[in-house]
Amino acid sequence: MSDDYLGAWHAWRREREDRLSAPYGYLAITGLHWLTAEPQRFDDVPGDWWIGEDGVEVALGDGETLEVGGRPVRGRHVFGVLDSTGVEASYGDAVVEIATRGGAPMLRPRHPDHPLRLAHRPTPTYPPSLDWVLAGRFHPYPDAVELGVDTVVDGWVQVEQAVGEVEFTLAGEQRRLVALADGDALWILFADATSGVTTYGAGRQLTVARPGPDGAVVVDFNRAINLPCAYTSFTTCPFPPPANRLPVPVEAGEQKP
Incomplete structure (x- = not known):
C-alpha cells in the first residue's frame, strides 16, 4: 500500500472523527x-x-x-x-x-x-487494505426509481429514490448496489455479513465519487462509515434497500462504535 493512499486515509479518518465530535454534531x-x-x-x-x-x-x-x-x-x-x-x-x-x-x-x-x-472515543475500523478498493461501473436508471415511502418507522426514514446501480467484482462474483444521488457523487447504503457481528446491525454507508464519462467509479470500502443511528437513538436513519444486502463479509471501514 502506498504512503500516499495511507496518508490520505488517515487524514480522512481525522476529519471524520472531528465531524463526529463537533460541538453541535x-x-x-x-x-x-x-x-x-x-x-x-x-x-x-x-x-x-x-x-x-x-x-x-x-x-x-x-x-x-x-x-x-x-x-x-x-x-x-x-x-x-x-x-x-x-x-x-x-x-x-x-x-x-x-x-x-x-x-x-x-x-x-x-x-x-x-x-x-x-465520552466519545475514535470509532474502531478494520485496517485499510487496497484489496477493498474496487474498480466499478455506474449504470444509471433512465428515471429515478421509487424505493419506498418517506415514513418514519421506529425512528427510521425509508429511502425514497435511486438513480442507478454500481457494479463491481467482490469475492469472485459480479455485484450490484443501488445508489442514490449525493450531489455529483453517489451515496450507497449497504449491509453485509459483518452487519450485527463486528459492524452496526442496520448497515453502513459509502460515498462514491462522481462517475467518469464512461461510468467508471472506484468503490473504496475502506471509507465505509456508520449511520448516525449507530451512535445515538436521537437520529433518523435510512434503510439499505433489499438489493444492497451483500451475502459476503465486507471487512473494511468502520466497525461498531
Missing part, C-alpha cells in the same frame, strides 16, 4: 421530540411546543428566550410549516433543530456538554 443531540397538536414541554429545550394551524409553534414562558436568525424571540412564535432542512434556534450554548422527518415535525436539541459527546 449528532453526538450532542439530547433528544428526539415528535410534536403533536397538544402543547408539550421538554427538559432540554425552553418553551411549550405544538403543531398549530400554521405549522410549528412555541410559547416561551417568563425568562425564556430563543434566538432565531440572530433575533431574540419571546412569548409566542410561529415557525410555520417546515421541510426536512428546517430551521435552528439557539439558547445559551445550545441549539435546537426544528424540522420534519417523514412529514412529522420534530425537535432535536443539541448541547455541547452532552455526556455522549464528551
Whole structure:
C-alpha cells in the first residue's frame, strides 16, 4: 500500500472523527421530540411546543428566550410549516433543530456538554487494505426509481429514490448496489455479513465519487462509515434497500462504535 493512499486515509479518518465530535454534531443531540397538536414541554429545550394551524409553534414562558436568525424571540412564535432542512434556534450554548422527518415535525436539541459527546472515543475500523478498493461501473436508471415511502418507522426514514446501480467484482462474483444521488457523487447504503457481528446491525454507508464519462467509479470500502443511528437513538436513519444486502463479509471501514 502506498504512503500516499495511507496518508490520505488517515487524514480522512481525522476529519471524520472531528465531524463526529463537533460541538453541535449528532453526538450532542439530547433528544428526539415528535410534536403533536397538544402543547408539550421538554427538559432540554425552553418553551411549550405544538403543531398549530400554521405549522410549528412555541410559547416561551417568563425568562425564556430563543434566538432565531440572530433575533431574540419571546412569548409566542410561529415557525410555520417546515421541510426536512428546517430551521435552528439557539439558547445559551445550545441549539435546537426544528424540522420534519417523514412529514412529522420534530425537535432535536443539541448541547455541547452532552455526556455522549464528551465520552466519545475514535470509532474502531478494520485496517485499510487496497484489496477493498474496487474498480466499478455506474449504470444509471433512465428515471429515478421509487424505493419506498418517506415514513418514519421506529425512528427510521425509508429511502425514497435511486438513480442507478454500481457494479463491481467482490469475492469472485459480479455485484450490484443501488445508489442514490449525493450531489455529483453517489451515496450507497449497504449491509453485509459483518452487519450485527463486528459492524452496526442496520448497515453502513459509502460515498462514491462522481462517475467518469464512461461510468467508471472506484468503490473504496475502506471509507465505509456508520449511520448516525449507530451512535445515538436521537437520529433518523435510512434503510439499505433489499438489493444492497451483500451475502459476503465486507471487512473494511468502520466497525461498531
